[in-house]
Amino acid sequence: MTLKELIEKRARLMAEARSALDEIKGNTDEARAAELDTRHDTIMAEFDRVETLIKREQRLAEIESRAAAQDDEQRGRQRPLSDGEGRGTDDGDELTYRQAFHRFITRGGDITELSTEERAVLRAGAQASAEMRAQSTLTQAGGGYTVPVELANQIIISMAAWGPMYDESVTTAMNTSSGNRILIPTVDDTGINAEKHVEGADLVDDGGKDVTFGQKALDAYVYDTEFIRWSMELGQDSIFNFEQLLGSLLGERLGRTANRELTIGDGVDDPHGVVTASSLGRTAASATALTSDEIIDLIHSVNPAYRGAPKVGFMFNDLTLASIRKLKDGEGRYIWSGGDIQNGVPGTLLGYRYRINQAMAPIATGNRTMIFGDFGKYFVRKVGSPIIGVLRERFWPNLGIAGLIRFDGELGDTAAIKHLVQA
Secondary structure, eight states: OOHHHHHHHHHHHHHHHHHHHOOTTTTTHHHHHHHHHHHHHHHHHHHHHHHHHHHHHHHHHHHHHHHHHHHHHHHHHHHHHHTBBSOOOTTOOOOOOHHHHHHHTTTOOOOOGSOHHHHHHHHHEEEEEEEEEESOOOSSSGGGGGSHHHHHHHHHHHHHOOOOOOOTSSEEEESSSSSSOOOEEEETTTTOOOOOOTOOOOOOOOOOTOOOOEEEEEEOOOEOOOOOOHHHHHHHHHOOOHHHEHHHHEEHHHHHHHHHHHHHHHHHSSSSSSHHHHHEEOOOOOOOOOOOOHHHHHHTTTHHHHTTTTTEEEEEEEEHHHHHTTTBOOSBBBBBEOOOOOTOOOOEETTEEEOOOTSSSOOOOEEEEEEEEEGGGGEEEEEOEEEEEEEEEETTTEEEEEEEEEEEEESOOTTEEEEEEOO
């Protein structure tokens, strides 16, 4: 099914789901109401599946476009060798360890099959048994170019897809090259006003309206993926591009971990997650359900000064969204809008954008199921780029790869983001 067909199907499913709920009236018998409710859930399950396919098709199109551009660039650089293969370098380019090692493996491990230049590059790379470096800066030290630069982009894309809290469009990111502690001054002056002045009277100077400052700290906690090992035979025989596959898997691991800690971390030797750091906005009357009025109360528990910020919105998990989709306001209108993916219009809830975060708890007794506010007040400290470690000779003729990441998170102003907790 083409992307256009998927988008059209998504629109039809949305209309059918709304039609099913609209048929449920006050005088609808219970059996019919239950049938329509089940039909609605079935349609929305298909809606979610189609929406996921749309996102995958769009992402695949982007990846294919980048890959095509890279292939065109590589073909432009290649020149023929004596055996009819292209080494991928011109006269002004240096042979990389990755190219020499790949040729060595594909020649059955027979070093006599390599040229003098290839053997020299292979020997130079073998001097270092481990290689650790940031993806944003590639050097020739330790073999050079073993991890291609496009792998870093793949990891960062995967992290953003799996963890909205690591997405710079959601929170405020602070990128640093070192991991030294950062102290952030904080202040909340929204409850203090000026007073009417009486002519001729002295100004009050009792310190009662002094500005009160606070301070938050951002450290740099390290998380790793552990090593992934794969055999020479698998690398040769697999139909997959293992660098792209592992880049995606490493990105997902790092993304899930970073998102979890930035969401529910307790702040003790780990990030202070946004849900943990948020303040109470509304307590639901039920332990197992939400109402549209309670969501409105949550919105208005946040000061209007924050509600107009560029990064204001909701955050909850997908099961909570499934419940919200059925809610209507006092005039019978749905409070959820699916948006328009084709035209880049995101879904909204009561006019505000929302983010799906699977690290948040579902609707159940005592859970903080929803947060709302200005996510620009949540600071995510990132130390450099994700780091990739490649062990070659240790696992020879097999390969091993692992990823590490350093980050921290803290809510600078607890009044900016409020949570709704179930009874």
